Structures are given as C-alpha cells and as structure tokens.
Amino acid sequence: MALLSGWGRTPASAGDEMAVDASRPAEALSGLGDRGALARGLGRSYGDAAQNAGGRLLRLPDDVEGAVLDEAAGTLRCPAGVSLDAVMRRFVPRGWFVPVTPGTRYVTVGGAVASDIHGKNHHADGSFGHHLRRLRIMDADGRQHELTPEVDPAWWWATIGGMGLTGLVLDAEFSMIPVTTSRCVVDTERAGDLDDVIARMAEGDHRYRYSVAWIDLLATGRRLGRSVLTRGDHATVEHLPPAQRRDPLAFAPRHLASVPPGLPNVLNRASVAAFNEMWFRRAPRLRQGEVQSLSSFFHPLDAVGHWNRLYGRRGFLQYQLLVPFGEETTLRQVVEQLAESGAASFLAVLKRFGEANPGPLSFPRPGWTLTIDLPAGAPAVAALVRRLDELVLGVGGRHYLAKDAHLTPADLRSGYPRLDEWQAVRHRVDPRGVWMSDLARRLELVAPHPVPGG
16 A cells, blocks of 8 residues: 655545556456545646545556657547656657646646646637547446547546546547747736736737736735736747757756755745745736747746645645636635735636536636645635635636545535536446545545445
C-alpha cells in the first residue's frame, strides 16, 4: 500500500499501486477487492479525485513513442499514460501544440479526458473534450471499446469529465494546433480594480486566443480586485528576434529551482501581500507584442519543482468556482469576502469560459471562473469556503471536481443538475461499481456496489 494525496497534499489515503501492461490491460483487474480500481496519472488533481483508499490504483505506461501524429488530419493518437509535457517535447519541435493545456504540463492524456481540462483559450476553443475524436476504453469486465461522439455518445460524454469512473481510458485521439514557433506573442496590461478587469476581458477577449487575469485578493477598497491581464496567441516567425529565428520551434523547458521537503508554510499574509504588491507594480500599464516562450506563458510554476511544498506539511486547498455571465455581482461578493478574510492566496486567476460541451460532469460553461489557493491550516478557512459555496451555488454556479477537496453531496447535485443522467450511464457501463475513488465516495457520485468475486 502507498500513502497518496493530490497536489494540495491533503487529504491522503493508502491504495495499492499497480502498473498496467498496455498489451494486457485486463490483467490489472485480476483479484480485485471490493474497494475497486481507479487510474492514477501524475497526481496533479488537487484533492482526492485520483485516490482510492484500500483499493487499487492503476498506472498506465508513459509511452510517448507510441503516439502517432496524422499531419494531414492534424490529429494525434496517444496512449493515455503519456503526459502533456512529453507530448509537447516531442511534437512542438515538429510544429504541433496541444489543443488545450491547464497551468501545468504534468497531466496525462487520460487525466485530461477524465477532468475535461480547460485553459486560457476556453472562450475561443472550448475544453479538451471539444477536441477529442476517439477513445479506446476498457470496461469493468476487461473488454475494450472504441468510442466516438457517434458511437455510444452517452458513454462518450459521461467519460469526458467523468473523473475516471466510467472505464479505463487506454488511448485517445485528439486534434492538435499547428504552430510555426515555440513562442507566444503577448499583450499585458494593468487593471485598477475588479470592474475594470471584467470590462476589459468582456470587451476584448474575442481578439485573443488566450486570456487570463491574475488578481490581487488582498487588495481592498478602491483597489479591490486589481489585476494584471495577460492575453496572446501563438507567435509566427516574423514575431521573433533574429537570434530566435534560427530554430523557431526549439522547445526544452527547464526547472529553475525546487522547493525542499519539510519547509514550513512560507505563504502567509505578509509574504503574499509583499509578492502581490511587487507583481502588480512590476507589470507594465500596457505592453504589446512581447515574445514569450510557451512554458513561460502557459506553465510558469512548472519551472519550480514541488512548488506545492510552499504551503507546508498541512498543504492547501485549491478552490475553483464558476458563476454564470450576468452574475458579476456575486463574483464581486466572492472577491470581497476573500479580501476581507485576509486569506493568503498565492495563486488567484480569473478566466472567461465559452460554450459548454454536452458532458454532464464537464465543469466549464459560459461564465467567469476564479481559481484560488488557500492554506489548509489557516484559521477559519473552512467557514470561509462554505460562505463562498453559498454565494456560488445560489446563482447556479459550480465547482471544479478535479480540484475539489471540500464539497458535499448536496453541493454536487446543486452545481451539476444533470448528475442523474451521468449516474444512469455509469450504472449501465459499470453495474458492479468496479471504478471507484475517494472523491466518488465522499460526494456519493456512485452507489457503493460491492465487487463480486473480489
């Protein structure tokens, strides 16, 4: 048994890890006990989504050599255990970028499907599920199936965002973005307060493929929600300075540092306030056309190994909410509550979502999404997030399950009104309840059916 946690480092549980033989994946279900099985990738979901206390955790091989690019169709067929980092390192130098990336490269293709990941381009390109073309999935009896949006669409959409609970994704085919450089061209501007950044994003995001705003959640009064807005698109060779044009697709991101183990929580109100002041003042009032590397623009925290240790042994809660367009007053109330609480959030970003896909558990839908980090051991954090939950759920909002560590079953039903539809598909494809997780038990996503013969 291995004691495992999510990236937030809380809560942890013990499960039996097993490597999956890609040529004989059904063997991974042999001798399975009544706690079931779950795929686990790189452990970058923040809460308990990739944990299975007392059960089996399946690790698929990271076989990037098995990824096949169809340049004519612009698609990649990729084993599910391969990380987006490996995909980018192999295919960016060949002129192809992933259709969607979250704030880290260290997620697997299978995890991208299960969490229906989104990024800075959702307002323009949607989530990962929008770009999927085919899945090969193993059911609870070890049988393999080819799914497409046309072949069993109910199972297809239940799997996209289904948190790994509808089967073991073995490989996926998805569209890629053609690029001519490994860099982005970026515009950066300051916004004086929350209303200012909302207005700028609402008015101008359609001109950019990628958009995100960093928010100072310790600012109050007239500065409430002051932000740094960063937007851009993939750079062409013409955007590059002469020295970079010699190898415009070079891509080799590096670690700059690593946080040592055993560090106490260094992200307190004073340190975060100092960082926020520096970050806001350092940002230009307006800078256009800056060339940045893909890793700097999309994955700045990946340059710091084990950055989650900055919150100390007790870890942190990552809280990602969504409120629909038209509920900007509620978004303001959330920011006011956070600013008044003085909770030190090292990470606080705001994005706009575009159209949803048909997945009943897919998180994105039209609206505003705010992501924050909160130290798990800080006083009154539990009471704060419950107040925020009431605001968010009260206007038809929801929370991202891939980052959740605190919601209740009632919260889940409130935020995901199509839950019964998803559960019906799940019961059809896994009536014995083989696929299971700590998150599924906590939120009563699935009935705790015992696994006969375990």
